Amino acid sequence: MCFFYFHLCGYNVRLVNSTNSCYGRVEVLRAGQWGTVCDDGWDASDAAVVCRQLGCGTVLEVKNAAYFGKGSGPIWMNNINCFGNEATLMSCSYNATPNRCDHEKDAGVICEASSVRLVDGSSSCSGRVQVLHDGIWGTVCYNGWDLLDANVVCSELGCGEAKEVKLAEYFGKRQIWMDNVNCSGNESALSKCEYHELELNDCNHSEDVGVICQSVMRLVEGFDDCSGRVEVLHNGKWGTVCDYKWDGSDGAVVCKEMGCGNIKVLTYGAYFGATSGQIWMGNVNCNGEEAALSTCAIQGWGTHKCFFAEHAGVICGLPVRLVNGNSSCSGRVEVLHDGQWGTVSDDGWNLTDAAVVCRELGCGDVIKAKGGAYFGQGSGPVWMNSVDCVGKESSLIQCNIDHWQHNNLDHLHDAGVICSGEGLPEKEACKKM
Template sequence: MCFLSCQAVLGNSTSGEASSVRLVDGSSSCSGRVQVLHDEIWGTVCYDGWDLLDANVVCSELGCGEAKEVKLAEYFGNSSGQIWLTEVKCFGNESSLTECRADKWGQNVCLRDLYAGVICQPRTRLVSGINSCSGRVQVLYNGMWGTVCDDGWDLSEAAVVCREIGCGDAIEVKSSAYFGEGSGQIWMDGVNCSGNESALSKCEYHELELNDCNHSEDVGVICQSVLRLVEGFDACSGRVEVLQNGKWGTVCDYNWDGSDGTVVCKEKGCGNIKVLTYGAYFGATSGQIWMGNVSCNGEEATLSTCAFEGWGTHNCLFAKHAGVICDLPVRLVDGDSFCSGRVEVLHDGRWGTVSDDGWDLTDAAVVCRELGCGDVIEAKGGAYFGQGSGPVWMNSVDCVGNESSFIQCNVDHWQHNNLDNLHDAGVICNEPYSTNRGSVQGLESSVKVLLRIEMKTDPKFNPNDHRAMSKLSKEVRTVTRVTMSCIFLQTSSGCIIDSLYLHSLETHRLRRSCK
């Protein structure tokens, strides 16, 4: 063993310099296969002897907090090229991996694919956004979360945040407490990033606690989401797909459960998980399968931070796709039917209202379409359907009209503490379908058999909790939202899709079984 002789280029809180260590092929800049730079060539680190002490040094050097897990690099996909280090031995207090003990550069034997990887716990997060990849920026320092001032903040800084937390490209910068005012300490001001830093803490900024900001200047960002729901009935249902290395792929449905679905719904900014789907319920695709044997505890902010076999590692058969049906984040209350009422949106785990400032038919039409309620008839203001009791979440709503979800519309900012409920917005939509009993026919895409949906109504159930669903001519669409206690799906050949009870607090698996 010997001390490494190369010079590390260390970053710090004010220099913005790069590091000679990086993490690649992970879900964020704070997870991945460990690579070190030597002789201007990036190479890997052998897994032999790799432990949390070594991983902690890497995470700290990159500004990524503490190590959460050590991983074999095959977890992050296949690798080739130079192996620089083996038998790394850190005490944990080194400022750089290059200060740790290890065998000589490049003079080692390492079993194929046994490369070192790490998942760090980032010191940056987004809160109070419309999904897990948007919100007010918070950073962790001295064990306390605090906000960041918007002075000088632009897309370069936003890009670092988005990459650090495992989201896609930075789409938009939000200033002036767009996502609401934070509380507590303002940790950073005058942040200046090149855009290539591994973490926000590696950028230049004014010294901690020395700023002239207040929480009305809290900065926020909107990043591209790395999770989507496709072929669904609306923005909150469909086949789960994740983005990795610039390519979208599916999630295997083996061991898919309610905790996994809960994380997906939360990441999408939807309500509670209602139904888990399996197989090709939302259509089959032959593309990449990215995740297998996903195991979430339900508290994770994103699906990619849950435990799973590794990117692209699975034993999944074709058309075994995980899917979800989540509650929608918008509802109509206190109206004459489920297609009329006061508009309420779910934000930060609480239902709140929408101010009628600027409220028009274009905005109302997005709500009607999202709820499966046909065309808009009237946009109502002045608390026409009564005053709500929660916060006023949205003001000066400005929808283009083609949004898939109402919460995607532009607003001046979220959370209006100075507004009351006297101006709550409402809407009256055209109800395309209303009956106490009906049937819908559709074509099930994988087994090509005719399905019949029987609906039994029960007035004690909340109509906004349920949807009637069909597939017609391979087009997935919402037929109506009706009050119903159960759905029976049965084929003409006797193949029964298990009875599905859609009660407001229950989650049920949607499986196919023939007998």
């Protein structure tokens, strides 16, 4: 067995087969050819060096057994032994001739990902852009900000391409850290773009920048944007999720990532139609706290136990209840947000908005939309104001609203509704949460 203790300058490192440049299967470039790393002896100290080398912060999870799929070509490294403080993986000791390994044992890593996040948006892929500096999160100034810059943020966070650039306090206020950001669009992280020194910015928070990303997940053939068959984008191709062991924690992550509130119904099989395309994810195992489905444990990209028409799906929605009425289908409208129940203001509240609540609760048609705290004054926050529904939405969260929480409103204007109380029959092959 031969071990090398010196730095081979001909090596480069990358993380592949994921939606983010800061997690994936570890590959190294040697003699002009990319190859994998065997997971024999692969541990947190080794993975930490990869994260540091790639500018991806600290290690979050060590992955083994081809977690990010099996690679191809040579297996360049085995029995890596890092102290954890090395600058590059090639500075660690390792076996360069791993004859007993195959690609079933390819090593992977999930790093801290970046010092960038999107906050106060409707999902993990939209919000005000924040960067971490000296342990404090701050905002980015709008000066020079464009879609190329936004694309880098979306790509860094595993959120696909940028759909919209936002500014002027769209998502709120924080300390400003970056100004005049200038990305080419090909950078792997916002920190690698050109920008003005932090202390030189001359911005105020009316110039805070935000972004809405495309995301790498979608719900198709559903009733609306918050229901349907779950599909994920991988290697430039959309595919489905196997419904084997599909549960509430997995569905909760999907709803959260899509900005659709909470999981209400899990669906299986061809509930939302069948497709013969690629099945990308199988045996998904989320704990429910993840911001994106792509960060949950899976059997491996393209590895699954499903056949045709065994697709995972969801129906999401905002937790809504009617209180202080004569039945479960009449009362003051309350919604659950940030773990706390609050009310809806009657500003703009009409039959169209109320109809969505009736539909969401399975309470049939709307009879009356009530305002002026008709069902008594609530307590806690007034979460929603100026609700504007089209009328076809399956959940109140899909309607346009003024921003969440209104400290200047009182409960004298709490909205209510009276529904007919006759719900619609459910389809089969689904499980209510």
